[in-house]
Amino acid sequence: MSGGAANAGAALLEVRDLKVHLRVGGAIVRAVDGVDLTVMPGESIGIVGESGSGKSTLARGILKLMANVELAELQGDVRFQGKDLTRIADAELRALRRHGGFSMIFQDPLGYLNPTKRVGTQVAEALGGKWFAATRRRVEQLLEEAGLPASAQLARRFPHELSGGQRQRVMIAIALASEPALLFADEPTTALDATVQLQVLKTLGRLHRDRNMAMVVITHDLGVVAELCDRVYVMRSGKVVESGDTVELFENPRHPYAAQLIELSTRHRRPGPSAPGAAPSVPASPAEAR
Amino acid sequence: MLRFVLFRLLHAIPLLIAVILVILLMLQFIPGDPVQAMVGDFPVSPEFRAAITQQYHLDDPFPVRVYSYFVNLLHGDFGYSYQFQRPVWDLIAESAPRTILLTLVGFLIAVPFGVLVGTVSGTTRSSRVDHFWTSTALVAYAIPTFWLGQLLVLVLAVHLGWFPTQGMGPLVSRAHGLSWFLERAHYIALPALAFAVHEGTRFARIMRASVADTLGQGYIVTARAKGLSRGAIIRGHVLRNSSLPLVTVAGYAFGAALGGAVLLETVFTWPGLGLLLVQAVRMRDNMTVVGIVIFAAIAVVVINLLVDLLYAALDPRIRGRG
Amino acid sequence: MEPPSTAPGPVRSAWRGFRAALGHMAGTRHGAVGCAILLVLAIVAIFAPLIAPYDPLQQAQASLTPPSMRDLFGTDNTGRDIFSLVIYGTRTSLAIGLGAAFGALVLSGLVGMLAGYFRGPVEAILMRLAELFQTLPVIVVVLFTVALFGSSFWLLLAAIILAIWPVEARLVYGQYLRLRSMDFVAAAKVADMSTIHIMLREILPNAIRPVIVQVALDASVAILIEAGLGFLGLSDPNTVSWGQLLYVAQDYMTIAWWTSFFPGAAICLAVVGLNLFADGLNEILDPRTRGRAGGLQS
Numbered sequence A: 001m002s003g004g005a006a007n008a009g010a011a012l013l014e015v016r017d018l019k020v021h022l023r024v025g026g027a028i029v030r031a032v033d034g035v036d037l038t039v040m041p042g043e044s045i046g047i048v049g050e051s052g053s054g055k056s057t058l059a060r061g062i063l064k065l066m067a068n069v070e071l072a073e074l075q076g077d078v079r080f081q082g083k084d085l086t087r088i089a090d091a092e093l094r095a096l097r098r099h100g101g102f103s104m105i106f107q108d109p110l111g112y113l114n115p116t117k118r119v120g121t122q123v124a125e126a127l128g129g130k131w132f133a134a135t136r137r138r139v140e141q142l143l144e145e146a147g148l149p150a151s152a153q154l155a156r157r158f159p160h161e162l163s164g165g166q167r168q169r170v171m172i173a174i175a176l177a178s179e180p181a182l183l184f185a186d187e188p189t190t191a192l193d194a195t196v197q198l199q200v201l202k203t204l205g206r207l208h209r210d211r212n213m214a215m216v217v218i219t220h221d222l223g224v225v226a227e228l229c230d231r232v233y234v235m236r237s238g239k240v241v242e243s244g245d246t247v248e249l250f251e252n253p254r255h256p257y258a259a260q261l262i263e264l265s266t267r268h269r270r271p272g273p274s275a276p277g278a279a280p281s282v283p284a285s286p287a288e289a290r
Numbered sequence B: 001m002l003r004f005v006l007f008r009l010l011h012a013i014p015l016l017i018a019v020i021l022v023i024l025l026m027l028q029f030i031p032g033d034p035v036q037a038m039v040g041d042f043p044v045s046p047e048f049r050a051a052i053t054q055q056y057h058l059d060d061p062f063p064v065r066v067y068s069y070f071v072n073l074l075h076g077d078f079g080y081s082y083q084f085q086r087p088v089w090d091l092i093a094e095s096a097p098r099t100i101l102l103t104l105v106g107f108l109i110a111v112p113f114g115v116l117v118g119t120v121s122g123t124t125r126s127s128r129v130d131h132f133w134t135s136t137a138l139v140a141y142a143i144p145t146f147w148l149g150q151l152l153v154l155v156l157a158v159h160l161g162w163f164p165t166q167g168m169g170p171l172v173s174r175a176h177g178l179s180w181f182l183e184r185a186h187y188i189a190l191p192a193l194a195f196a197v198h199e200g201t202r203f204a205r206i207m208r209a210s211v212a213d214t215l216g217q218g219y220i221v222t223a224r225a226k227g228l229s230r231g232a233i234i235r236g237h238v239l240r241n242s243s244l245p246l247v248t249v250a251g252y253a254f255g256a257a258l259g260g261a262v263l264l265e266t267v268f269t270w271p272g273l274g275l276l277l278v279q280a281v282r283m284r285d286n287m288t289v290v291g292i293v294i295f296a297a298i299a300v301v302v303i304n305l306l307v308d309l310l311y312a313a314l315d316p317r318i319r320g321r322g
Numbered sequence C: 001m002e003p004p005s006t007a008p009g010p011v012r013s014a015w016r017g018f019r020a021a022l023g024h025m026a027g028t029r030h031g032a033v034g035c036a037i038l039l040v041l042a043i044v045a046i047f048a049p050l051i052a053p054y055d056p057l058q059q060a061q062a063s064l065t066p067p068s069m070r071d072l073f074g075t076d077n078t079g080r081d082i083f084s085l086v087i088y089g090t091r092t093s094l095a096i097g098l099g100a101a102f103g104a105l106v107l108s109g110l111v112g113m114l115a116g117y118f119r120g121p122v123e124a125i126l127m128r129l130a131e132l133f134q135t136l137p138v139i140v141v142v143l144f145t146v147a148l149f150g151s152s153f154w155l156l157l158a159a160i161i162l163a164i165w166p167v168e169a170r171l172v173y174g175q176y177l178r179l180r181s182m183d184f185v186a187a188a189k190v191a192d193m194s195t196i197h198i199m200l201r202e203i204l205p206n207a208i209r210p211v212i213v214q215v216a217l218d219a220s221v222a223i224l225i226e227a228g229l230g231f232l233g234l235s236d237p238n239t240v241s242w243g244q245l246l247y248v249a250q251d252y253m254t255i256a257w258w259t260s261f262f263p264g265a266a267i268c269l270a271v272v273g274l275n276l277f278a279d280g281l282n283e284i285l286d287p288r289t290r291g292r293a294g295g296l297q298s
């Protein structure tokens, strides 16, 4: 299907026929309804789809990070580094989260940071270090790597004392602390200002390259996908309607829904000049963006 | 923080003045003879009547009377109890420490109990442990403290003889140090326990709801994503954040208990402010009643102020402001 | 701009939802038990003369006899049958509970609605007033009022309402604050509906759910306060009440436990019933209270 999947060996993450059905006020919502998904080591994947299409639920279903939902059904096959996540023991799952497995950053960094703890402490916690002082150096490194200025001052602040972009970078630092093989980013830039969005995307791109870390970027914004992702899955109503190489999909969408998404996003983003005759829908090549 | 303190003070002082005004205003509407209403069921001679009328400006218009009352208050003069034949302030100064002692000991039991049970119950929601504690808390909360007091006295004091039935021990005690403490502890145990059952289960209920609320927060998901164990999440994120609302609730309850431990003190004949208030009401000693009620209002407003400041100090979201 | 015809939509659905919620009460563990207890108490109160074997004030029995087949709950110091006294006491307690809860609902509803709907000075004054009355503990407010004005049924009722209305007023106020900025209210305003109409027909039905829960809790507080006052010997001496029985029991408790036990148990039952009812209602109205994934699962 795509170059990335064909030339490597074993998949890092392999999802087969995942179903996540939620109970919402008596009715059953099939938020994720039979999704297949493959991520190779070091690969960057995009999941796009309009709001409510089940992107977040898919990610949380895979990583077992459901929150505040009543599950009606959760089934399917999820293999990560050869381990079956659906049947994994709690301790083993925690070990994967603590080191070398996967982590996730969330759309709303304010809500996903503890308001009563200093951000440095919250990063230190992800390092498994109890005492802030002992892990201080590493915390500062991580914050710097996530694109925050190297200063002990910032680590001593509380989440509400940071800007939206800074908070998201703290989330990124937390996610990086466990040196994950796979990073899920759920709408990492949606809550941010346009200028900050671009910076955070660049940071994510840099980390993906430098660390050779596989990434799944969830977004409703095809610009983000064009910036970061090798391959794309297009979701609608809990199902993957189309998937493939980013450039191929942009040039030649097969599913009308994908075409519509591309159409919409090119109309809204970058009204600036694009070379006549060139593929109209690719806003910028990943290389340029970096 | 300084701005917050000032703001809270600017809020508390007018509130206190307004409460006292309303209390004095209500005195206006007492049916019958105002002099009699002031001194209680007490024969009043004409000379005495004249003296009282003059001293408390009973013939003057309401604002004058209010003004003189406030001036007296500022001098620490809460009036004179003709029933007890003592200044009201002396009565209050004697009783209030006993009420504070009882309340403190009660809180020492109730707060840890509430936090523990609320957390256990809130983190194991819909399990058998939770159901047990929710039901227990519900029943315990429904038991009126005064009836619980009667039952405790009946079983633990009368039948088993483990504790004294009432009072707070001999006024003059020869015991010193530890034995003095044990002697007092003996007397305070039952009332403090009755108090703690009621408040402790209330705290547990609030803590449980707060824990449930915290567990729904995003940062708990983040903590899970970090691979923290259940215990680490509870200790590191749930306990502290969920306790914040309890600081306010328990703090306000402390203030309320200073004036409101009426029933508890009556059932154990614990000679604190509450018992004093009941005695004064029974004797129609309105001077004392008003004095205690105003003292209670001051205590509540001051303690609520302190509680809000404490909360602000504990919650970085407020601490950072201003 | 929405057409006016859509404005009442959420209102009707709110009512329907509420009726459905009451229907669901039987389905919740707490709600069902609460309803049952309240029903039994109501029947006892209504049919007290048929249920009670004796006139409550009749002193025909020997005094302080323990519970037996003849006197189920024993007799008190003046030879009155405690079972009959407790049965009749239900009337007083329920009357105070319902009366105070209803009175507080009307008062706080009015205050909360006005404060929540209007901005500016009305809002400021009314909410300050609520805070003012909330400063002193409920029991102190009631005791103070009773001390000054006496403790007949109506005075006591007024005193309790005076003490408990602020909590509910703040709740109603909060609801109105939340709702007044919502779409359907804006739609009603655009449709030129009168303020009264908007307040009563558009907002009220949507605001009422959490308030009903508070009304049940208020009733339980009122019953406890009335009992407390009776226990202090300060309630109306001409009515039979559970608290008053406990007052009398103070002196005889050590030799006759039944004088204290049964009236106290009756108070507990009423309070538990009301709290269970409120819990059940809460559970239906706020789905968050039901078990969900998330939280601490790994």
Ligand SMILES: Nc1ncnc2c1ncn2[C@@H]1O[C@H](COP(=O)(O)OP(=O)(O)O)[C@@H](O)[C@H]1O
Binding pocket: A022, A024, A029, A030, A031, A049, A050, A051, A052, A053, A054, A055, A056, A057, A058, A067, A068, A069
């Ligand atoms: N906590 C929740 N409560 C109720 N419904 C939910 C919840 N989470 C997700 N859903 C439902 O599941 C579907 C998918 O939601 P989501 O995964 O958040 O979509 P997306 O991330 O693509 O915007 C939606 O229909 C949404 O309404």
Ligand SMILES: [Mg+2]
Binding pocket: A052, A055, A056, A057, A187
């Ligand atoms: Mg989403």
